[in-house]
Amino acid sequence: MLADPYGAATDLVARSAAAWVSGVPEDPADDGFFGPASVTWRVSTDVASPIAGLRSLLMQALHPLAMAGVDEHSGWRRDPVGRLTATSAYVSTISFGERAAAEQAAARVRRIHEHVRGVDAVTGRPYAASDPALLLWVHAALVESAIAVARLLGTPLSPEDSDRYVAEMVVAAELVGVPAALVPSSVGALERYIASVRPSLRCTPAAEESMTYMLDPPGMDVDVAGIWQDVRDGAIAALPAWAREMYGYRAADPLTPNRRTEIRQALGVMDAVFLGEPGVLEARQRLLLRMRAALRG
Amino acid sequence: MRKLSAAAAPVAAAAVTAAAAALAVARRRAGRLRVDRGLAALRLAARGGARYAGSAPRLFAAAGQSRERLRHDLALQTAEDVAATLGEMKGVLMKIGQMASYVDGGLAPGVRRTLSRLQDSVPPMSAELAAQVVAAELGQPPERAFAQWDPAPIAAASIGQVHRAITLDGRAAAVKVQYPGIAEAIAADLRNVALLRGLLRVTAPSQDVDALIAELRDRVLEELDYRREADNQRLIAAYYRGHPTIHIPGIISELSTRRVVTSELAVGARFAELAGWPQKERDLAAETIYRFVFRSLYEVRAFNGDPHPGNYLFHGAGRVTFLDFGLVKHFTPAELQPLMNLARHLCINHDPQAFRASLENAGFLLPNAPLSTDTIIDHLAVFYDTIREPAALTITEQYASAVVRRFFDVRSPVAAYVRIPRSYVVLQRINLGLFAVLGQLSATANWRAVAEEIWPFVQGPPSTPMGHAEAAWRASRPAAAERLLP
Numbered sequence: 001m002l003a004d005p006y007g008a009a010t011d012l013v014a015r016s017a018a019a020w021v022s023g024v025p026e027d028p029a030d031d032g033f034f035g036p037a038s039v040t041w042r043v044s045t046d047v048a049s050p051i052a053g054l055r056s057l058l059m060q061a062l063h064p065l066a067m068a069g070v071d072e073h074s075g076w077r078r079d080p081v082g083r084l085t086a087t088s089a090y091v092s093t094i095s096f097g098e099r100a101a102a103e104q105a106a107a108r109v110r111r112i113h114e115h116v117r118g119v120d121a122v123t124g125r126p127y128a129a130s131d132p133a134l135l136l137w138v139h140a141a142l143v144e145s146a147i148a149v150a151r152l153l154g155t156p157l158s159p160e161d162s163d164r165y166v167a168e169m170v171v172a173a174e175l176v177g178v179p180a181a182l183v184p185s186s187v188g189a190l191e192r193y194i195a196s197v198r199p200s201l202r203c204t205p206a207a208e209e210s211m212t213y214m215l216d217p218p219g220m221d222v223d224v225a226g227i228w229q230d231v232r233d234g235a236i237a238a239l240p241a242w243a244r245e246m247y248g249y250r251a252a253d254p255l256t257p258n259r260r261t262e263i264r265q266a267l268g269v270m271d272a273v274f275l276g277e278p279g280v281l282e283a284r285q286r287l288l289l290r291m292r293a294a295l296r297g
Numbered sequence: 298m299r300k301l302s303a304a305a306a307p308v309a310a311a312a313v314t315a316a317a318a319a320l321a322v323a324r325r326r327a328g329r330l331r332v333d334r335g336l337a338a339l340r341l342a343a344r345g346g347a348r349y350a351g352s353a354p355r356l357f358a359a360a361g362q363s364r365e366r367l368r369h370d371l372a373l374q375t376a377e378d379v380a381a382t383l384g385e386m387k388g389v390l391m392k393i394g395q396m397a398s399y400v401d402g403g404l405a406p407g408v409r410r411t412l413s414r415l416q417d418s419v420p421p422m423s424a425e426l427a428a429q430v431v432a433a434e435l436g437q438p439p440e441r442a443f444a445q446w447d448p449a450p451i452a453a454a455s456i457g458q459v460h461r462a463i464t465l466d467g468r469a470a471a472v473k474v475q476y477p478g479i480a481e482a483i484a485a486d487l488r489n490v491a492l493l494r495g496l497l498r499v500t501a502p503s504q505d506v507d508a509l510i511a512e513l514r515d516r517v518l519e520e521l522d523y524r525r526e527a528d529n530q531r532l533i534a535a536y537y538r539g540h541p542t543i544h545i546p547g548i549i550s551e552l553s554t555r556r557v558v559t560s561e562l563a564v565g566a567r568f569a570e571l572a573g574w575p576q577k578e579r580d581l582a583a584e585t586i587y588r589f590v591f592r593s594l595y596e597v598r599a600f601n602g603d604p605h606p607g608n609y610l611f612h613g614a615g616r617v618t619f620l621d622f623g624l625v626k627h628f629t630p631a632e633l634q635p636l637m638n639l640a641r642h643l644c645i646n647h648d649p650q651a652f653r654a655s656l657e658n659a660g661f662l663l664p665n666a667p668l669s670t671d672t673i674i675d676h677l678a679v680f681y682d683t684i685r686e687p688a689a690l691t692i693t694e695q696y697a698s699a700v701v702r703r704f705f706d707v708r709s710p711v712a713a714y715v716r717i718p719r720s721y722v723v724l725q726r727i728n729l730g731l732f733a734v735l736g737q738l739s740a741t742a743n744w745r746a747v748a749e750e751i752w753p754f755v756q757g758p759p760s761t762p763m764g765h766a767e768a769a770w771r772a773s774r775p776a777a778a779e780r781l782l783p
Contacts, residue, residue, distance in 0.1 A: 265386045271387070272411060272415050276415070281417060
């Protein structure tokens, strides 16, 4: 990474694109856990979804025990590329893969989690990656981020679709080991859950270090840094005010229409680059065809 | 982040790949660019016009019948589909790619691949969507605006597609229909100068980025308004009316608007078919293309910035139909003068010092570059090789490649001192596009003699049968049309 950061990044594009593509089956036996008529597919293919991903990482990292598990076990400093690439493959498979493929990927993650346990140096509390309470926070942060970012920068979901999305995503939490009864299945329940966790959230040194790395990756070319700054601004603007305060980001000005346009333009450029990787266009076309067929009924 | 990925939903992966994508662009710029540049130029030359050969909408990963079905099923159905496919900078990126490909060989293979895939990602409009645009523009649906309307497009245009039709008065027509909403989306994207600057620094690192942005904006905004294209085509068609070998389809004005342009349908052989024609025919076609480019430049003071094989139809005996006037650059006499000076000093007066001074005056060469004039001649005269001596000469693909290589050779001692002033950005297509076309035809002619016929400062006598026919045509033209200028 230090010797050739760009080389690693190029590698990441190729590898994560390949991973994403591999999750989109060519001739699926079933529609997986969501399917082409789902709100989940629509949300996942929106141009603003990279910002939703970044915003969910920012939210997730505020849980000290969740963050401790990542910090002490994931080796992200040593190999951020490999770490993020694995996520890409997992996410794609869960969202678009056949049920068997999704279950297999989830089982693998659960096995890995068995070994992720320890004591958080900041709070002194023990943690385990298989703890449903931590998994649920990670899940909720993600689902809520998708809705918030769609509203601010993407294609906003109607209240009905937001509820449907939260309900659809319950199965993603179940797959990694959260009992369904614990998982919010409406926007109201999701908001109440997040409010209940809020008192235990904080920005630990590990959260600050990892998120600073995400928001400002070292060695970025000045022109690319400009694009990344748009993405970062979008993610931070979409955070709740209390989360921004925990990180010490200055209060964001309300997003002007012009600024929103600029951020979406940066997203479009990144999307075009991703589209240039082998198989990405074909995978997207496969998804689009299935979504259109589902729409026609 | 192993733990965080535990319950990751689809969105997380996107952030990952986005970060990676951004960094990959950085890599392409900062890392291999210099090394790759020569290679990219070679590929550009080797591919020549091949990338334009397919004039039908391209869809990746599909062939034959399934390709037809895919085209239909993936078609853009709504203005929202258009925005998702070409909005958010993607349409502008394609235009940047088009421009960067002829101002800078610095398009590293990765960037080139990205831009080419981006083009592949644009399906045609559905028949319904195209019909909606026609109805909105012409006031009635295509089946009423025309006697016959073919709902399947016959070709992709950069921001639209072409349909065949028969007009109510019975003329066969080609109707170019613009994607709905694309003009607004691209105009908005062109306002993001900061992002454009970054993109151009990546794709065209050796150029004056601000000049490029200005030129890009002007040309693309013009291209978005089909009335401009119709004006250009009318102007050029009027000039060449009655020409023995050059044909420009007429514009059907009453069926042309900002987003729809209707012209007479031309039918002829495509460029690829010329491969099977006798060399004599290919030479004649090449002579016509050459005459068209330089007559237009010096007499109409207009240059069609897109001289690629997809824009020609061939009819034999040197007769060629020229299509697509979306990207036409008009010049002032003052802008043309330096070009004439350069040719005169180098090819006629054989005066290297004056050639150098002209380069400097026109802004092509920084003044006081620490280079001998011999070095400058050595490196820049290659662009004039075809016209330095009055003798028959074959333009080979090797020559076309050498021109491209020289043009993009950053290791050349003159590279650091050469600039392309904004007005001439589009003209680089002469060095790249035109020679690539002539090279693919292995065209032989006494190019110098043909050039002398056309050069206003020489006005040489006809040098070929085509030259005689052209001279007769010129003599017969009404005087008023002679200076039909914008």
